[in-house]
Amino acid sequence: MKYAFFPGCVSRGGCPELYPSSIQVCERLGLELEVMEGASCTGAGVLQEKNQKLGDTLNARTFAMAEAMGLPIMTICSTCQGTMSQAHKRLNDDLEYRAEINQILAEEGLEYKGEVVVKHLLWILVEDLGLETLREYITNPLSGLRMAPFYGCYIIRPTGALGFDEHPERQESLERVIEVLGAEVVEFEGKTRCCGFPILTINEKASVSMVANHTIEARDLGADAMVTPCPLCHLNLDGFQPKAASQRNEVIDLPILHLPQVLGLAMGMEPKAMGLNKHVISTKKLLSRFALTA
Secondary structure (H helix, E strand, O other): OEEEEEOOOHHHOOOOOHHHHHHHHHHHHOOEEEEOOOOOOOOOOHHHHHOHHHHHHHHHHHHHHHHHHOOOEEEOOHHHHHHHHHHHHHHHHOHHHHHHHHHHHHHHOOOOOOOOOEEEHHHHHHHHHOHHHHHHOOOOOOOOOEEEEOOOOOOOOOHHHHOOOOOHHHHHHHHHHHHHOOOEEOOOHHHHOOOOHHHOOOOHHHHHHHHHHHHHHHHHOOOOEEEEOOHHHHHHHHHOHHHHHHHHOOOOOOOEEEHHHHHHHHOOOOOOOOOOOOOOOOOHHHHHOOOOOO
């Protein structure tokens, strides 16, 4: 299986541990990646609020590049997945609009034909690789670990753009992967709610309060850690957890892990190679349960 790899901005910026852990895990799983050099930011929904056509043009350009490569796109960012899925739907639902944007892309010798497939690594594990195949790679099951899933917004809604009608299994894909890795799923209401990142710069207090709500709820339900397929969620839930703890005047201390990091641990890969020493909330206590250090 080969994919045009769209890592997004944050995996090599605010969460630099995500990019190398993804590369190593995909290599172990036999997922061949060809990095999309020169592809632009998706706009993360923020650009689209100001100028939807510009955002759709940037994503159409990325789609056209992948079509020229003859490969489906793999992303490791829920926000990228959601933003590209929405652009994909608009461009395929309105052929006149797509033709208008293709006139712009023609200046670069590109054309989006509407054929590209965009999939998050999470969906690839479930739909392309298959959970039973994934199970074969598990050498260090995360037995005894209680893990809370956190989807965030963009990989959950709007369902019409995300293909949930055709792939209903996507709604619980993260839980199923956690189970295959040997950990116990901790269900909590906040798993599909916003992490607070989109409002961080305009209302930090409310954003930090959302971090507190999610992490405290998961911790109180017995979670040892939280796993997310979205680096923007990770930035908020991990990076602003100390402020959330201060705001609530209590210790939270809930490690927030990227999906590839959890996969790597269960496949016997070194914690340091997975970047588990680079988080704001320490993973040392968590790793010590498996006699590991980062």
